[in-house]
Amino acid sequence: MVFQDATAFIFNNKGMSSSMSTKNATTSGWKAGDRSPKIWKGKLTFIMAAAGSAVGLGNLWKFPYIAGENGGGAFVLVYLAFILCFGIPLLAAEIGIGRSTRKNAYSAFDSLAEKTGANKHWKKVGGLAISTSYLILSFYTVVAGWCLYYFYISATGRFNDPAQSFDKSFTSGIFEALLASPISLIIFSTIFLGMTYAIVTSGVVKGIEKTINWLMPSMMLMLTVLIGYSAAVGDFDAAVEFLFMPDFSKLTLDSIIIALGHSFFTLSLASAAMITYGSYMPTDNSIPKTAFAVAGVDILVALTAGLAIFPLVFKYGLEPGAGPGLMFISLPLIFNDMPYGQLFGSAFFFMMFIAALTSAISLMEPTVAWLEQRFNWTRNKSAALTTLSLWVVSLGTVLSLNEWDSPIFFGKTLFDALDYLTANVFMTAGALATAIFCGFCLKQEQLEVMFGKGSLAIPSFKFTMRYLAPLFVATLTLASI
């Protein structure tokens, strides 16, 4: 099957129709005679899938540590402004590109460029987006492996040993020992990658919609309990001040670039995931409303994660700019003396692992879908080759945390370079190109297919895509050069 997709399988229990009506086909850009695309049914299905992609390690692991590294409040404010001004319109654009073409990212740009008479090289923006998702997954899988390792050690009582004195040197020691052990890193990231492969290749986890249904509420519940507990034992006032009182003197050009890149990363933009998922979105779902809902959930999870972590950071004298280990070093500090800490700690890391898994599926899907369609390979072959090659690339990431722990790119190790480059260079460039494409190449007709005839969203969308986003990103890029 040419247009075969794991996520389509995953979501296809009862919900998904295997064919579209002629009416829908016309309004969605499909001509009669095209191969029937898979469409998710149900109003919430798409929102759940997109939220599952957006909410992940970016919210729980990355946001707190980059907020810490970049001075807190002012960075958070700029990040929120970017989500509102650029993230939400771009999210709508990508979902719209997917839904109006019902194709993978590369072919979606190709077909829209052809329809609008634009330059055929626009399809390379789709190619860049697919490569970005591939590169992100090569380090995402390693961090997800950390969550699995932490689940394992929490469940086996490592954080609840009464004989152990619990302080930051103990929890930092555990984290450093993990990074120093290539074998542990390889084992846990391989399990994670294997699970992602299993889901993407066979769609066996038909209940991913159900998973996301329980994941989101339980994640919010756990984060709320964590906030409560960490507020009770930690320094909550200092955390609120750090996260929400902007001190603009701490804002540098680099932190603005990082905030911009993270607003794309956290919404899964410029990496083909939202275009691919958009291609399964039912025609009667509202794209602007969906984009706001997904961004709202995403922001909420990131801010609650920050509010759970920083009271502990200040109470226990950790460095807010401690880097990627921040969450793994700070949270275990309270699992020790919390009632049911062993159960709660392991449940928390398990939930984090599942949140990473729902994002990883959306990171693997664009490459697999492209391989299937480009080379006419089976889904299994495409997924297996993607996974195997990713596994090899991820070994580089693993080794850059220990054996090859030396700077290879502007003073950054391979791990840090991939993390920085994907979000702040590739995604920013991809988002800029997407904005220009939507602002200048798409015609009123395509925008109406995306947003509906006479939609009030169209003029502001066009203005943002045509002027606001390109001018802002170009200014920022020039200033940084």
Ligand code: PFF
């Ligand atoms: N948005 C995800 C997170 O915050 O963890 C990461 C991500 C998923 C980025 C899917 C890009 C993507 F295509």
